[in-house]
Amino acid sequence: MDIKKEIQQLFQELHQVTTEMDKANQSLSYNLFASEKRRALKRQAQHLQKLRLGFANLSDMIRIFTEWSESKQWMPEDQKIWADHLFTIALYVKEWGSHLDNLTNSNVFFRTPVPTIKPPFTLEKYQYPLALYHNANQIIQDFHKYSH
Structure with a gap:
């Protein structure tokens, strides 16, 4: 299976879990005796949010790696x-x-301590402008994809 299909499958699974969490939350909202379960579900929802954010960032990184590799500059x-x-x-x-x-x-x-991933000193001054250029181009590409 190629990486794009794997990412799509993971996205679908993440969406399904999010939907199930929402249903569970709605179900518990009507149960007056489920306060501990509501707290546990809230913690799980917070962890799921971290997974969603991590997934979004990793998906973007994979896209960047793919583009970088195709540019022959990697x-x-x-x-x-x-x-x-x-x-x-x-x-x-x-x-x-x-x-x-x-x-x-x-x-x-x-x-272990929280790891930091920093650009080499020679690239440090370019990290913010490059991130902005990249995100600006991604917005244009995203809108272009859905205009056809």
């Missing part, structure tokens, strides 16, 4: 740097997920 050293960054992100998300399995309250405590 050098082996860039690939190595981003492989390391993605590995760091994966470890962090995996640790977050393992905490959810044993979670009894809404706080997640990590054993």
Whole structure:
């Protein structure tokens, strides 16, 4: 299965879980004796929101990696740097997920410090303008896709 199909399938699953959470929330809103279940559902909804945000960012990153790769400007050293960054992100998300399995309250405590992914010093001054150019072009592409 190619990555675009996998992302679409994950998006559909995420949407289905969100819909089920909404239904559960509506169901519990009519139950006067379910205050603990409502609190648990609220915590789960907060975790689901983090997953949605992470999914959106990762989807955007995959699109950028695809475009970068197709541009023939993605050098082996860039690939190595981003492989390391993605590995760091994966470890962090995996640790977050393992905490959810044993979670009894809404706080997640990590054993490792929060990782930071910073651009090399030579690119630091370009990070904000490039992000703005990229997002501006993405808006135009998104509207163009739906105008046909």
